[in-house]
């Protein structure tokens with residue numbers, strides 16, 4: 612062994628270990644490789660940290676956006692029944708023409724809504740049923756509703772029922788209720804394709820959401836030239852997106 616840069620005399624440096632000459636310069640090779648692992652660990656930790664902070668920022672952003680946008684479900688109600696014709700004859704054939712006014716309330720400050728513009732005709736329907744028999748039907752007109760807006764949607768419904776279209780006894784019971792001017796329990800079943808616009812971003816542009824509204828009510832004075840009274844309204848609202856169905860209320 613010659614004393615030299617790689618082989619210092621004993622005393623100047625700690626005695627060389629079993630790993631020899633590299634000791635003074637680079638330290639313990641094991642320690643060196645461990646330090647390499649440490650810096651790897653640091654990078655890994657750094658990545659984790661960054662990822663975590665990014666995730667926190669994204670979640671925070673979403674929460675903040677949610678509270679700024681404050682999305683509210685639009686409200687619907689059936690406000691008016693107008694009877695253009697509603698004649699039930701002695702053999703229980705019924706020609707009807709009703710105009711329903713539905714009130715759509717969009718309370719959102721940042722969300723705009725389009726109703727009635729759907730891909731499939733089955734997603735746009737309005738039916739008036741009495742004891743499971745459809746009296747008349749129609750569709751939702753195509754309506755664009757701006758933010759913070761209340762729109763009255765007029766829906767034209769027509770029906771032509773024959774004697775054989777009634778389920779057991781329902782024609783007779785409707786005729787007798789009409790005659791006595793009793794309350795008539797009706798179900799208005801609405802299916803409407805809906806597109807939602809947030810800024811310039813459309814939700815359901817190609818695949819509209821379908822809102823399903825079932826409104827049960829009692830209607831009195833259901834006759835031409837009279838002013839029908841609606842009472843005991845109950846609504847059930849659901850949302851169809853693709854094949855999934857969510858009940859909202």
Ligand SMILES: *[C@@H]1O[C@H](CO)[C@@H](O)[C@H](O)[C@H]1NC(C)=O
Nearest residue numbers: 695696697698699706707835
């Ligand atoms: C319905 O009845 C009213 C009066 O009873 C009559 O004037 C009208 O022509 C009838 N409508 C139909 C479609 O039969």
Ligand SMILES: *[C@@H]1O[C@H](CO)[C@@H](O)[C@H](O)[C@H]1NC(C)=O
Nearest residue numbers: 741742743744778779781796
């Ligand atoms: C309507 O049909 C459903 C299922 O088909 C049945 O459960 C319900 O009792 C019916 N309602 C009336 C009033 O007939």
Ligand SMILES: *[C@@H]1O[C@H](CO)[C@@H](O)[C@H](O)[C@H]1NC(C)=O
Nearest residue numbers: 755756757759760761762763
């Ligand atoms: C709601 O929007 C409709 C359609 O754009 C418009 O005709 C109506 O005036 C608006 N109503 C209110 C209360 O802003």
Ligand SMILES: *[C@@H]1O[C@H](CO)[C@@H](O)[C@H](O)[C@H]1NC(C)=O
Nearest residue numbers: 827828829842843844845846
């Ligand atoms: C409406 O719903 C309430 C509670 O869900 C029920 O008590 C009431 O009888 C319903 N009214 C009608 C007309 O179905």
Ligand SMILES: *[C@@H]1O[C@H](CO)[C@@H](O)[C@H](O)[C@H]1NC(C)=O
Nearest residue numbers: 800823824825847848849850
């Ligand atoms: C409304 O009624 C129809 C048929 O009875 C049913 O398929 C649909 O799920 C109902 N929608 C809601 C929101 O209750």
